[in-house]
Amino acid sequence: MEVGKYLEMLPYALAGAKTGKWEVRSRLHGNRLGHIAWFGRWRQYAFFPAADTVFNRACLDDIAGFIRDRMAERKT
Numbered sequence: 001m002e003v004g005k006y007l008e009m010l011p012y013a014l015a016g017a018k019t020g021k022w023e024v025r026s027r028l029h030g031n032r033l034g035h036i037a038w039f040g041r042w043r044q045y046a047f048f049p050a051a052d053t054v055f056n057r058a059c060l061d062d063i064a065g066f067i068r069d070r071m072a073e074r075k076t
Helices: 058-076
Strands: 006-010 019-026 032-039 044-049
Touching: 006 058, 032 058, 044 058
Parallel strands: none
Antiparallel strands: 006 019, 019 032, 032 044
16 A cells, blocks of 8 residues: 555464554655554554664655555544
8 A cells, every 4th residue: 555655554464363464665666664563562563664764754744644644444
């Protein structure tokens, strides 16, 4: 799923997982930038960036919007 101008979110599942997980990749280069997964202690989805990655405000806004949409889906 393309998100914003530079990112794509690729769903993946672990055996027995109850919540969604998405790999965050660069649309331009295909590099893995991190992943989004459920963070139980906070009871919400969170972004886990890969080591040595840098994000500008627009990319962070896109990631935050994606998480916001996933949280809204959980409430319906």
